[in-house]
Amino acid sequence: MNRYSTEDTLTASDGENRQYLVFSLGxxxxxxxxxxxxxxxxxxxxxxxxxxxxxxxGVTNLRGVIVPIVDLRIKFNLDKVDYDGQTVVIVVxxxxxxxxxxxxxxxxxxxxxxxxxxxxxxxGMSLSSDFLSGLGSLENRxxxxxxxxxxxxxxxxxxxxxxxx
Amino acid sequence: xxxxxxxxxxxxxxxxxxxxMERHLLELDxxxxxPEQLNAIFRTAHSIKGGAGTFGFEALQNTTHLFENLxxxxxxxxxxxxxxxxxxxxxxxxxxxxxxxAYRNGEEPDQEAFERICxxxxxxxxxxxxxxxxxxxxxxxxxxxxxxxxxxPEAETPPQAETAPTTEAPAGxxxxxxxxxxxxxNRALLVEELEQFGTIHRRSGDESRYEVVLETTTSADDIxxxxxxxxxxxxxxxxxVLAGQSSAEATEPRAQQPxxxxxxxxxxxxxxxxxxxxxxxxxxxxxxxxxEQPPADPKKPAGxxxxxxxxxxxxxxxxxxxxVEKVDQIINLVGELIITQSMLDQTxxxxxxxxxxxxxxxxxxxxxxxxxLQESVMSIRMIPMDFVFSRxxxxxRETSSKLGKEIELCTEGESTELDKSLTERIIDPLTHLVRNxxxxxxxxxxxxxxxxxxxxxxxxxxxxxxxxNIIIEVxxxxxxxxxxxxxxxxxxxxxxxxxxxxxxxxxQLIFAAGFSTAKEVTDVSGRGVGMDxxxxxxxxxxxxxxxxxxxxxxxxxxxxLPLTLAILxxxxxxxxxxxxxxxxxxxxQSLQPTKDDLYEMxxxxxxxxxxxxxxxxxxxxxxxxxxxxxxxxxxxxxxxxQGEGRRYALLVEELIGQQQVVVKNLETNYRKVPGVSAAxxxxxxxxxxxxxxxxxHQLSLSKKDAQGPRSRAPKKAPLSPTEVDLS
Numbered sequence: 001m002n003r004y005s006t007e008d009t010l011t012a013s014d015g016e017n018r019q020y021l022v023f024s025l026g027x028x029x030x031x032x033x034x035x036x037x038x039x040x041x042x043x044x045x046x047x048x049x050x051x052x053x054x055x056x057x058g059v060t061n062l063r064g065v066i067v068p069i070v071d072l073r074i075k076f077n078l079d080k081v082d083y084d085g086q087t088v089v090i091v092v093x094x095x096x097x098x099x100x101x102x103x104x105x106x107x108x109x110x111x112x113x114x115x116x117x118x119x120x121x122x123x124g125m126s127l128s129s130d131f132l133s134g135l136g137s138l139e140n141r142x143x144x145x146x147x148x149x150x151x152x153x154x155x156x157x158x159x160x161x162x163x164x165x
Numbered sequence: 166x167x168x169x170x171x172x173x174x175x176x177x178x179x180x181x182x183x184x185x186m187e188r189h190l191l192e193l194d195x196x197x198x199x200p201e202q203l204n205a206i207f208r209t210a211h212s213i214k215g216g217a218g219t220f221g222f223e224a225l226q227n228t229t230h231l232f233e234n235l236x237x238x239x240x241x242x243x244x245x246x247x248x249x250x251x252x253x254x255x256x257x258x259x260x261x262x263x264x265x266x267a268y269r270n271g272e273e274p275d276q277e278a279f280e281r282i283c284x285x286x287x288x289x290x291x292x293x294x295x296x297x298x299x300x301x302x303x304x305x306x307x308x309x310x311x312x313x314x315x316x317x318p319e320a321e322t323p324p325q326a327e328t329a330p331t332t333e334a335p336a337g338x339x340x341x342x343x344x345x346x347x348x349x350x351n352r353a354l355l356v357e358e359l360e361q362f363g364t365i366h367r368r369s370g371d372e373s374r375y376e377v378v379l380e381t382t383t384s385a386d387d388i389x390x391x392x393x394x395x396x397x398x399x400x401x402x403x404x405x406v407l408a409g410q411s412s413a414e415a416t417e418p419r420a421q422q423p424x425x426x427x428x429x430x431x432x433x434x435x436x437x438x439x440x441x442x443x444x445x446x447x448x449x450x451x452x453x454x455x456x457e458q459p460p461a462d463p464k465k466p467a468g469x470x471x472x473x474x475x476x477x478x479x480x481x482x483x484x485x486x487x488x489v490e491k492v493d494q495i496i497n498l499v500g501e502l503i504i505t506q507s508m509l510d511q512t513x514x515x516x517x518x519x520x521x522x523x524x525x526x527x528x529x530x531x532x533x534x535x536x537x538l539q540e541s542v543m544s545i546r547m548i549p550m551d552f553v554f555s556r557x558x559x560x561x562r563e564t565s566s567k568l569g570k571e572i573e574l575c576t577e578g579e580s581t582e583l584d585k586s587l588t589e590r591i592i593d594p595l596t597h598l599v600r601n602x603x604x605x606x607x608x609x610x611x612x613x614x615x616x617x618x619x620x621x622x623x624x625x626x627x628x629x630x631x632x633x634n635i636i637i638e639v640x641x642x643x644x645x646x647x648x649x650x651x652x653x654x655x656x657x658x659x660x661x662x663x664x665x666x667x668x669x670x671x672x673q674l675i676f677a678a679g680f681s682t683a684k685e686v687t688d689v690s691g692r693g694v695g696m697d698x699x700x701x702x703x704x705x706x707x708x709x710x711x712x713x714x715x716x717x718x719x720x721x722x723x724x725x726l727p728l729t730l731a732i733l734x735x736x737x738x739x740x741x742x743x744x745x746x747x748x749x750x751x752x753x754q755s756l757q758p759t760k761d762d763l764y765e766m767x768x769x770x771x772x773x774x775x776x777x778x779x780x781x782x783x784x785x786x787x788x789x790x791x792x793x794x795x796x797x798x799x800x801x802x803x804x805x806x807q808g809e810g811r812r813y814a815l816l817v818e819e820l821i822g823q824q825q826v827v828v829k830n831l832e833t834n835y836r837k838v839p840g841v842s843a844a845x846x847x848x849x850x851x852x853x854x855x856x857x858x859x860x861x862h863q864l865s866l867s868k869k870d871a872q873g874p875r876s877r878a879p880k881k882a883p884l885s886p887t888e889v890d891l892s
Contacts, residue, residue: 045849045850045851045852047743047844047851047852047853047854048743049835049838049841049854050788050789050790050791050838050840050841051789051790051838051839051840051864052838058852059831059835059844059852060851060852061846061850061851061852063501064497064500064501064504064829064846065829065833065834066829066830066831066833066834066835066844066846066852067834068834068835097833097834098834099834158836159835159836160836
C-alpha cells in the first residue's frame with residue numbers, strides 16, 4: 001500500500017486536520033471520521049431480521065450488546081456483494097448508537113487538511129450528497145468522505161424509529 | 166472515632182422505626198387496642214428518643230419525649246384512645262420524620278413546627294389525663310444520660326464465664342437477664358427499666374455479670390431492644406428460665422467480650438455478635454413481631470429456646486444499600502459469563518472424554534456455579550410487594566376520611582416478589598387505582614346501608630404469581646361500574662361507542678384520556694387525568710390492565726405484569742435454519758395438527774380447531790420470511806399461544822427446548838421490529854429474536870393483505886369453516 005501522507009499523520013494533533021478511516025466498497029474508496037469508529041470486526045454470526053430492508057443484514061452480538069449490521073455495498077448498489085474472509089465490519093458509534101457497517105476492506109488511516117477536502121458534487125440515486133461531507137483529494141486518489149452520522153440517522157436507512165412512523 | 170460517623174446509621178434506623186410506628190398506629194384498633202401494639206409504638210418512640218439524645222438532636226429528643234409519655238399513658242390505659250388522637254399521633258410521626266430529614270441535611274428542624282407539635286401534645290395530655298407531660302416519664306431516665314452507655318463498657322474487664330449462683334427459679338414465664346460489664350449506675354437504671362416490664366424476682370451478681378430474674382409477658386427480644394439504648398446489645402444475655410431449672414445452665418453459653426466503646430449498638434452487634442446471634446442484631450424494630458418461640462439454636466444447650474428470636478425487621482435491617490446500576494452491571498456481566506461458559510461447554514463437549522476427563526468435570530462444575538451465581542444475582546433485584554403495599558394503609562386512611570367513607574384495607578400476598586425496577590414504577594399507577602376505587606368505587610356509608618351492604622367498605626390489594634407474571638389486583642366491594650353512564654359519558658366526550666359493545670370494551674373506556682364519570686370533581690380524583698396515564702404506564706412496563714365489574718358488588722382492576730424485565734423463560738423453536746424464542750408464559754400447548762383440525766376460511770386464512778375453539782393460524786416462516794422452511798402445515802408443529810387475551814396457533818418446524826434467556830433490547834441500537842419484542846444471545850454467541858405474539862399475528866395479516874388477491878374477510882365475521890382437502 002502506498003503512503004502519501006506520512007507527514008500529515010505526524011501532525012494529526014493539529015486542530016484543523018482530521019483523520020479518516022479509509023475503506024473500500026468495490027473499486028471505490030470511502031472514508032469516515034476516525035473518531036466515530038469503535039472497532040473493526042470480521043463478518044460472522046449475523047442473525048437476519050425479517051421484513052427489514054435488504055441492506056440491513058441483521059443483528060449481531062458484540063460482547064453482549066445487540067448491534068445492527070448494515071451492508072453499505074447493497075445500499076450503494078454495488079454489483080458484487082460477497083461475504084468472505086476479507087469482508088470487514090466497521091463498528092461505528094453515532095449518536096450513542098452502535099452500528100456495524102459491512103465493507104469490502106479497510107485500507108488505512110489518512111489525515112486530510114481542510115484544503116484537501118473539496119465540496120461534493122450532486123450524486124446519483126444511491127447516495128445523496130446530503131450524506132457526504134466532501135471529497136478528499138490526494139494526488140492520484142479520490143476519497144468519498146461519508147458523513148456517517150447523517151447517513152445512519154437518515155430515514156432511508158430505517159435504522160431509527162422515525163417520529164410518526 | 167467521631168460520633169458523627171454513626172449519624173447515618175441512626176437516621177436509617179430511626180426511619181425504619183418511624184415506618185414501624187406508622188404501621189402500628191394504622192393497624193391499631195382504637196376501641197380495643199392491643200397492648201402488645203401499644204408497647205411496640207411506645208418502644209419505637211423510646212428508641213428514637215434514646216438515639217436522638219445520644220447524638221444531641223434536641224428538637225427530636227424533646228418531641229419524642231412528650232410523645233413517649235403520652236404513649237406510656239396510653240399503654241397503661243390512662244389515656245383512652247380515639248381516632249382523632251391516633252390522627253394526632255400520626256401527625257407527630259410525620260413531624261418526627263421532618264425533623265429527621267432536617268437533621269439528615271445538617272439543618273435545624275423548623276422551630277415553629279416543633280413548638281406547635283409540642284403544644285398539641287401537651288394540650289392533648291392536659292385534656293385527656295390532666296398531666297402536663299413535664300414530669301419525668303417512667304422511661305425518661307435512660308435518655309437523660311445518653312452518653313453513659315458509651316463509656317460504661319470501656320472500664321470493664323472482659324467477663325469471665327463464671328457460674329452464677331444456682332437458685333431455684335420460681336415457676337412461671339420467667340426471663341433470666343444477665344448484664345455483662347455494666348457499671349453500678351447503669352445497673353440501677355436498667356433494673357428500674359426492667360421493672361416496667363414485670364416483676365423482678367431476684368437480682369444478684371457484680372459488675373462483670375449481674376443477673377436479674379424477671380417475670381414478664383414481654384418477649385426477651387423486646388426487652389433487649391429497649392435496653393440497647395443504654396448498653397451494648399452484647400452486654401445483655403437473656404434466656405427463658407424454665408421452672409426448676411438452674412439459672413446458670415440457662416445462661417450458657419457465655420457472650421463474647423465487650424468491645425471498646427462504641428456509641429452505636431447496631432454497629433457493634435453486627436460486627437461482634439456471635440454467629441448464632443448475628444442474623445438478628447438487636448437493632449431497629451425487633452419489637453414489631455409478636456413474641457414467638459423460635460426454633461432451638463443448635464449452639465445452645467438442647468431443650469432451651471434460643472434467647473433471641475429472629476424478628477423480620479432484624480433481617481431487613483441487616484441489609485446494605487446498593488445502587489441499582491451496580492446490580493444491573495453485575496447482572497449483565499453474569500449474563501456474559503453464562504454465554505461464555507456455554508460456548509466453552511460446546512467446545513469441550515467435542516473433546517475426548519477419556520483424555521480430558523478433568524477438564525470436562527471442571528466444566529460441569531463451572532456450569533453449576535455459573536447458574537447458581539446467575540440465580541443469586543437475579544434474586545438481588547427481587548423485592549417483596551410489601552414494599553409497595555405498605556404505603557397504602559396511610560393513603561386509604563387519609564383518603565377515606567377526606568371522603569367521609571369507612572373503608573377497611575386488606576392486603577394479600579405481600580411476600581410476592583417482584584423486580585425492583587418494576588416495584589418502583591408500579592407505585593404511582595397503583596396509588597391512582599386505589600384512590601380511584603376509594604372515590605368512585607366504594608359508596609358512602611349511608612348508600613351502602615341502603616343497598617343492604619355493611620357500612621364499612623372493603624378494599625383489597627392482592628398480589629400473586631401466575632406463570633411468568635405477577636398479578637396485582639385492586640378489589641373494591643363498591644357499586645361497580647355503570648355501563649349506561651359510561652356509554653353516555655363517552656358519547657358526550659365524542660368517543661365512538663355503540664350499545665352493542667361488550668362489557669369489557671365498555672370498562673376499558675375509563676382508560677380513555679379525559680374521561681371521568683364522577684358527578685363532581687373532588688380533590689381526590691375525578692379530573693379525568695390519570696386513568697389513561699395509568700394504562701400507558703403499565704403498558705410501558707410490558708403489562709396490561711383488565712377490569713372486571715359486577716353492578717352492586719364491586720370492581721376488580723387487575724394489573725398483569727412480567728416478573729422482571731431482565732430475564733425471560735423462553736421456548737426455543739426452529740423454523741428453517743433459524744431459531745426464535747417464544748416467551749414460555751405465552752405458550753399453552755403444542756400439537757401436531759391433523760387434516761381434520763385445519764380449516765381454511767375466506768380462501769387463504771387457516772384456522773385450527775382445538776376443543777371447539779377456532780384459532781387463527783400464524784405460520785412463523787411466512788411472518789418472518791424464513792427461507793427453506795417447511796411450509797406444509799401438516800408437517801409442522803402447532804404451538805398454541807396466548808397474547809393480549811387472544812389465542813393463536815403458531816406453525817413452527819421444531820421445538821428445541823426451554824431455556825432462560827437474558828432479554829436484550831433491540832431498540833438500544835436499532836429500532837422496533839414488527840413481530841419481535843426483543844432479542845437474546847444464545848449459547849453459541851449468536852443472536853435470537855424473541856417473538857411478540859400479537860405483533861406476529863398483525864404482521865402475517867398485513868402480509869396477506871399486501872399479497873392476497875382477495876380482500877380479507879372482516880375480523881369479526883362469524884366463522885364459517887369449510888373443510889378443505891389440504892393433502
